Amino acid sequence: MINITLPDGSVRQFESGVTAMDVAMSISEGLARNVLSAKVNGKVMDAMRPINADSDVQLLTWNDDEGKATMWHSSAHLMAEAVEQLYPGVKFGIGPDIENGFYYDIDFGDYNISDADFQKIENKMLELAREKQTYNREEVSKSDAKQYFTKKGDEYKLELIDELEDGQITFYKSGSFTDLCRGPHLPDTSPIKAVKVLSLAGAYWRGDEKRKQLTRLYGITFPKKKELDEYLEKLEEAKKRDHRKLGKELELFTFSQNVGQGLPLWLPNGAMVRERLEQFLKKVQKDAGYYPVITPHIGNVNLYKTSGHYDKYGADSFQPIKTPIEGEEFFLKPMNCPHHCEIYKSRPVSYKDLPLRLAEFGTVYRYEQSGELHGLTRVRGFTQDDAHIFCTPGQVKDEFKAVMAIVMKIFKALDFKDFIVQISLRDQEDRSKYIGSDENWDKAERAIMEVAEESGLDTIIEYGEAAFYGPKMDFMVKDALGRKWQLGTIQVDYNLPERFQLEYTGSDNEKHRPVMIHRAPFGSMERFVAVLIEHTSGKFPLWLTPEQAIILPISEKYQKYAEKVLKFLNNSEIRARIDDRSEKTGRKIRDAELKRIPFMLIVGEKEEENNTVSVRKQGEGDLGSFEMQQFVELIEKEIETALDTN
RNA sequence: GCCAUUGUAGCUCAGGGGUAGAGCACUUCCUUGGUAAGGAAGAGGUCAUGAGUUCAAAUCUCAUCAAUGGCUCCA
Incomplete structure (x- = not known):
């Protein structure tokens, strides 16, 4: 007999070889029906795997992330089986579960698959799922595994097997499909009640662009049809917050083929939002001891040879522009740091001048691959809220903080x-991939790790994501569709000061090398505004929004009074305008709501008599009658609360 | 850059080898209306661009450009 400890701490005794499913059955049949897999001593595995020793067992259902993962991974196998039956001879890469669903990378050979095939695949999957196919685990020797896939002619699986150790290889069989797989899987296909093949995309085998491109089919499954419908509806809702859609509707920005791919044109509304963000940061930076600088949009090629950017990115940049007579070459600047280094060098620096903080909203141009461009989040010309802090090694940590x-x-x-x-x-x-000495890198990495530790923030570490000249701390956020974007970044750099031979005179009257901190809290104005649009679905905070209030006269008779209100608001620094169209109030309200104007001030006979305004808040409705000064205070208070960051 | 899909009025989209369609937006007129769409009339398009097939191309073919979903990349 063995002891099985459940998450609530209770211990039950079973025969050795019991399965998690048996354990579930012993609790209730209903629970057993919902079990997708189990966590045994912290490791997720098949609910049907025998347990031979005392263990902690947690039963996993659709309510657990790991349970969902099991279901989706098994669904990937189901999709593969369906695809193999529909398109015999296809070869398979890998098919994992992902955050929302799963995918399978498939080599369709000569067949040109398109989204017209999705329905067929979905139907086949449902048909197979209804057969209640079991997922059977089988341990195989390396040579048997290779023999199987050699016979099948699946070179991708063979490559994967080659990298595995003999004795560690397992197959899972479900229905007619056998896959090289670590598992775990569902007991059988019965929980898969609703399926959707979502999209297809090219994906390089093993993520290597030099290798063959397979077709990646994305899908998702649910135990109930209703949940699938809810998921699809959620996706639709998210699309409504897409900054590209809202950017058009709210007239924030646009693109023109005549200007060029990835080169955003900021419309007045968007420019107003962006300028306010810039003003906000400028004030914060002024208080924090930054000095503004301004540098040109191009720089001599030699500057980038010194910085190392030329070697690293020269071939993948917009190519240099040349002077017509001398043939001198200039790059559009892809970064501001080399220019700022030259500013540092413009005069001798004493340790008393440090830290020297040079800030610039610098527009940079990078040649991004055409397929990568995406709204305002990935563009070819953008403005960084850049600054470079030159400091002594001893000041790094405080400056970073x-x-x-x-x-x-x-x-x-x-x-x-x-x-x-x-x-x-x-x-x-x-x-x-990196420039600079190991010693410098170690120093920089250590500094960031220490600061992160002391800050108490939850951090994740990603190896291989550093800039080529130094490690960084990045602040990532997700967009409406769950895609991750880097916004703010702080980078510690011991290397560029060396390349540019930056120096300061220390208290010992000797020359020393400063350390550079590159930092951009917004990251890029374009990307930041994009993410802000999606997070707020276009309802910008009151202090940022282009129009804070709109005055809606009930009829032309109250136009004069509306003008009086407008004048009062303007005198109080409130951005407002009158909707003087010959439309009904309901219409004016609807239009203002759709434009996300935070406050609507309805004025008619009542208001004119009492010298008041009727206030309606966007998305909330009628707030009642306010005196003008009262309304101004309402706005001022809301802004003050939002900006009170201490 | 690669794979797939798409490109028709300012926007959202229907259509499809034989004279270009709708709703919204726009303009004018009527209406002066109290918390999410008042009514009428009008104007607006070389159907992304270029070539080819055809008596005839917005429609079929190819190329180019751009957009969308991914992959790779991201100083």
Whole structure:
């Protein structure tokens, strides 16, 4: 007999070889029906795997993330089986579960699959799922595994097997499909009641663009049809918050083929939002001891040879522009740091001048691959809220912390709560991607790790994500569709000061090398505004929004009074306008609501008599009657609360 | 850059080898209306661009450009 400990601490005795499913059955049949897999001593495995020793067992259902993962991974196998039956001879890459569903990378050979095939695949999957196919685990020797896939002619699986150790290889069979797989899987296909093949995309085998491109089929499954419908509806809702859609509707920005791909044109509304963000940060930076600088949009090629950008990115940049007579070459600047280094060098620096903080909203141009461009989040010309802090090695930590405080201040002012702090370090295996000595890198990485530790923020570490000149701390947020984007970034750099031979005179009267901190709290104005649009679905905070209030006269008779109200608001620095169209009030309200104007001031006979305004808040409705000064105070208070970041 | 899909009025979209369609937006007129669409009339398009097939191309073919979903990349 063995002891099985359940999550509530209770212990039950079973014969050795009991399965998690048996355990579930002993509790209730209903529970057993919902079990997808089980966590045994912290490891997720098949509910049908025998347990031979005392163990902690947690039964996993659709309510557990791991349970969902099991279901989706099994669904990937089901989709593969359906595809194999419909298109015999296809070969399979990998088919994992992902955050929302699963995918399978498939080599369809000559067949040109398109989304017209989805329905057919879905129907086949449902048909197979109804057969209640069991997922059978089988341990196989390396040679048997290779023999199976050699016979099948699946070179992708053979490549995967080659990298596995003999004795560690398992197959899972379900219906007519056998896959090389670690598991775990569902007991059988019966929980899969609703399926959707979502999209298809090319995906390089093993993520290597030099290798063959397979077709990646994305899908998702649910135990209930209703849940699938809800999921699809949620996706539709998310699309409504897409910044590209809202950017058009609210007239924030646009693109023109005549200007060029990835080169955003900011419309007046968008420019107003962006300018206010810039003003906000400028004030914060002024208080934090930054000096503004301004540098040109191009720089001599030699500047980038010095910085190392030329070697690293020269071939993948917009190519240099040349002077007609001398033939001198200039790059559109892809970064502001080389220019700022030259500013540092413009005069001798004493340790008393440090930290020197040079800030610039610098527009940079990068040649991004055409397939990568995406609304305002990935563009070819964008403005960084850049600054470079030159300091002594001893000042690095305090400066780094001060920058983090600025990032937090901004996130708080804009109510960004959902962000990930990522520490991006060197690739542990391949160091050829980086410039600078190991010693400098170690110093920089250590500094960031220490600051992160002391900050108490939850951080994740990603190896291989560092910039080529130094490690960084990135602030990541998700967009409406769950895609992750990097916004703010703070980078510690010992390398560029060396390349540019930056120096300061210390108190010992000797020359020393400063350390550079690159930082951009917003990251890029374009990307930040994009994410802000999606997070607020276009309802910008009151202090940012282009129009804070709109005055809606009930009829032309109250136009004069409306003008009086407007004048009062303008004198109080409130951005407002009158909707003087010959439309009914209901219509004016509807249009203002759709334009996300925070406050609607309805004025008619009543208001004119009492010298008041009727206030309606966007998305909330009627707030009642206010005196003008009262309304101004309402707005001022809301802004003050939002910007009170201390 | 690669794979797939798409490109018709300012926007959202229907249509489809034989004279270009709708709703909204826009303009004018009527209406002066109290918390999410008042009414009428009008104007607006080389059907992304270029070539080819055809008596005839917005429609079929090819190329180019751009957009969308991914992959790779991201200083």
